[in-house]
Amino acid sequence: xxxxxxxxxxxxSSWDDPTMxxxxxxLNDRGKAAAADLGEWLASRGYIPDEVLCSDALxxxxxxxxxxxxxxGTPVLVLKPALYHxxxxxxxxxxxxxxxDTVMMIGHNPGIAEFAQRIVATPPTNPAFxxxxxxxxxxxxxxxxxxxxxxxxxxxxxxxxxxxxFSG
Numbered sequence: 001x002x003x004x005x006x007x008x009x010x011x012x013s014s015w016d017d018p019t020m021x022x023x024x025x026x027l028n029d030r031g032k033a034a035a036a037d038l039g040e041w042l043a044s045r046g047y048i049p050d051e052v053l054c055s056d057a058l059x060x061x062x063x064x065x066x067x068x069x070x071x072x073g074t075p076v077l078v079l080k081p082a083l084y085h086x087x088x089x090x091x092x093x094x095x096x097x098x099x100x101d102t103v104m105m106i107g108h109n110p111g112i113a114e115f116a117q118r119i120v121a122t123p124p125t126n127p128a129f130x131x132x133x134x135x136x137x138x139x140x141x142x143x144x145x146x147x148x149x150x151x152x153x154x155x156x157x158x159x160x161x162x163x164x165x166f167s168g
Contacts, residue, residue, distance in 0.1 A: 006104040013059040034163035035066025050100030055083035088115035124160035135163035
């Protein structure tokens, strides 16, 4: 059986209020536009999540809110506080509890960049992959029956994009 992971770093966030906690930072205008573009890109390629595992930070939730309107159906949104600035091992543990065939995970750097590098057998050739900038999205497939069986280097890279590529 095939499982699919859509791995997204939150879109560009605002630093306008230096007194605001990191957890509560919203998206800036560029981030809002990028999230909407990402939703259209995912829909145009048929990358439709059944389940969304999302950090509970405001910027990750707003990234999902920007993506969701372009997608058909209503994926199950599961807020996961453990994904807030999670390292790759925590991210893998969260993914192992997923229950749907196509799962989207929305998180933060630096953990998401390392997770992305470790989860696929062969990384995409895009030079932005290693730094995993805001809005970066990897799509990978796995030949497993259950997410409980997922492990490092098992994923096959299917696609990768960064928001800067939408306008170009």
